[in-house]
Amino acid sequence: xxxxxxxxxxxxxxxxxxxxxxxxxxxxxxxxxxxxxxxxxxxxxxxxxxxxxxxxxxxxxxxxxxxxxxxxxxxxxxxxxxxxxxxxxxxxxxxxxxxxxxxxxxxxxxxxxxxxxxxxxxxxxxxxxxxxxxxxxxxxxxxxxxxxxxxxxxxxxxxxxxxxxxxxxxxxxxxxxxxxxxxxxxxxxxxxxxxxxxxxxxxxxxxxxxxxxxxxxxxxxxxxxxxxxxxxxxxxxxxxxxxxxxxxxxxxxxxxxxxxxxxxxxxxxxxxxx
Amino acid sequence: xxxxxxxxxxxxxxxxxxxxxxxxxxxxxxxxxxxxxxxxxxxxxxxxxxxxxxxxxxxxxx
Amino acid sequence: xxxxxxxxxxxxxxxxxxxxxxxxxxxxxxxxxxxxxxxxxxxxxxxxxxxxxxxxxxxxxxxxxxxxxxxxxxxxxxxxxxxxxxxxxxxxxxxxxxxxxxxxxxxxxxxxxxxxxxxxxxxxxxxxxxxxxxxxxxxxxxxxxxxxxxxxxxxxxxxxxxxxxxxxxxxxxxxxxxxxxxxxxxxxxxxxxxxxxxxxxxxxxxxxxxxxxxxxxxxxxx
Numbered sequence: 090x091x092x093x094x095x096x097x098x099x100x101x102x103x104x105x106x107x108x109x110x111x112x113x114x115x116x117x118x119x120x121x122x123x124x125x126x127x128x129x130x131x132x133x134x135x136x137x138x139x140x141x142x143x144x145x146x147x148x149x150x151x152x153x154x155x156x157x158x159x160x161x162x163x164x165x166x167x168x169x170x171x172x173x174x175x176x177x178x179x180x181x182x183x184x185x186x187x188x189x190x191x192x193x194x195x196x197x198x199x200x201x202x203x204x205x206x207x208x209x210x211x212x213x214x215x216x217x218x219x220x221x222x223x224x225x226x227x228x229x230x231x232x233x234x235x236x237x238x239x240x241x242x243x244x245x246x247x248x249x250x251x252x253x254x255x256x257x258x259x260x261x262x263x264x265x266x267x268x269x270x271x272x273x274x275x276x277x278x279x280x281x282x283x284x285x286x287x288x289x290x291x292x293x294x295x296x297x298x299x300x301x302x303x304x305x306x307x308x309x310x311x312x313x314x315x316x317x318x319x320x321x322x323x324x325x326x327x328x329x330x331x332x333x334x335x336x337x338x339x340x341x342x343x344x345x346x347x348x349x350x351x352x353x354x355x356x357x358x359x360x361x362x363x
Numbered sequence: 364x365x366x367x368x369x370x371x372x373x374x375x376x377x378x379x380x381x382x383x384x385x386x387x388x389x390x391x392x393x394x395x396x397x398x399x400x401x402x403x404x405x406x407x408x409x410x411x412x413x414x415x416x417x418x419x420x421x422x423x424x425x
Numbered sequence: 426x427x428x429x430x431x432x433x434x435x436x437x438x439x440x441x442x443x444x445x446x447x448x449x450x451x452x453x454x455x456x457x458x459x460x461x462x463x464x465x466x467x468x469x470x471x472x473x474x475x476x477x478x479x480x481x482x483x484x485x486x487x488x489x490x491x492x493x494x495x496x497x498x499x500x501x502x503x504x505x506x507x508x509x510x511x512x513x514x515x516x517x518x519x520x521x522x523x524x525x526x527x528x529x530x531x532x533x534x535x536x537x538x539x540x541x542x543x544x545x546x547x548x549x550x551x552x553x554x555x556x557x558x559x560x561x562x563x564x565x566x567x568x569x570x571x572x573x574x575x576x577x578x579x580x581x582x583x584x585x586x587x588x589x590x591x592x593x594x595x596x597x598x599x600x601x602x603x604x605x606x607x608x609x610x611x612x613x614x615x616x617x618x619x620x621x622x623x624x625x626x627x628x629x630x631x632x633x634x635x636x637x638x639x640x641x642x643x644x645x646x647x
Contacts, residue, residue: 133371134364134365137364138364138375143374143375143376143377144374144375144376144377144381145374145375145377145380145381147374147381148380148381148384148385151384151385151388152384155388174640190395191395194391194392194395197391198387198388198391201384201387202384202387202388205379205380205381205383205384206380206384208380209377209380226594226597229590229593229594230594232590233587233590233591233594236587236590236591237577237578237581237587237591240578240581240582240587241580241581241582242582246580246644246645246647247581249644249647250577250578250581250641250644250645253577253637253640253641253644254577254591257573257595257637258594258595261594261595261598264598265594265595265597265598268597268598268601268602269597269598269601271601307392311395311396311399314399314400314403315399315402317403318399318402318403318406321406321407321410322406322409325406325409325410325413326413328417330410331410331411331413331414331417332414333410334406334407334408334409334410334411334414335407335410335411335414
């Protein structure tokens, strides 16, 4: 495979991924905390109240990042699913599976905060608006992925089936969004979602961006941590995983494990064609 | 911008909405973090036990 | 290839027709769900009429879902599926044939029955025609999408409820357009746009979805 020359593919070997994640996550936690504090400070103490909505608009600083993360994580999950289906890289399945719960939680949070923002702004917690409805459907797509992955006794098969579902869902998300929007606009006229003011003050935008970075980095950290646990439990019989669990993985063991994994891959690839 | 702590907490009359949102986000992220951490600990403990057993037997599991 | 497609469809249709029970069960389910609407909402004609397009469509979607649950299960268990997968013709074609046969024997009866049920809920004249047309264009898409779910849940614990969770979100666009077409007809506005979009969905789904079904079947067969 020509792909082997791409340096990034080094991390498709579980031990290499584990070590990378081990190194990255402390930094990610730190960066997430930093941006969270900065975002909350700017959001609550610098950004002025909105001239129409008063202080309730501050919910935007968590609502919008959560909604963005929900959609972004779904697409990322589908992308990892596609990588798993096409190249059979097991770490891609681990990543997709690690993304799903965080994505579902982010989608749930965007619905929750959206409801609480809608109550003072439009006078109702819920309308069957295009965005709300398609976000709700997105939540169910996440739940379906998680349920299908968990329902299979064979992890490999379950992973492939769930990956296929994620891809089909990703193709459907825009169709669902546009059909719901079209349906809504035909029946209810102008969307109430566009009720926020004309333009945002720079400090509001700054708070929004800071919080978005915080959410993004938090998601990365928690996904990597979950993927680490998953890797360890999948490789529980291997020497490197046991050493890693004790916190004393030597370079020598790691390199041996990587070489062994590559050999196994080569065997399963040539065996898989027959 | 805020005159007092009470003024800050009142959020201009929108306190239940604003704090309900931020509180839920904080709670969900905290619970997620705790769950992931406890799972990590559990996996590590299982593997450490296995590691001890395999070094005692002088072999790598079965 | 068309010949083999046709043979496969004939085989499956005759298999389903032999078990007339299945057809009757699905049709009875469809009618029963629609009966639940007047029972739960009350017999006032005005209320029922506003509810009719959505009601018939939801009933059709649920009937399609439960009828598809075991679409591949028998063939999978007795090894027929494996043989089909090994045969020279593409698995996607076989999947399309299977879905087509399923739709002819279990989807078409719902389409034929729908004007009568629509009438019972208070739809009239052209609205009934639009209802039947929208179902004619929409239910094949539902069958195709449902078949993906049936293939994905092969050999999986807790098949039925899981399949509903996987597939109902994907049904949403078809349901919106289908029920939307009938609602538009009720307000004498242009329903052709809805029907055209449904037709477009069908045209996109027929060549593409069987590929996904074949992929899901391959996963189950591995």
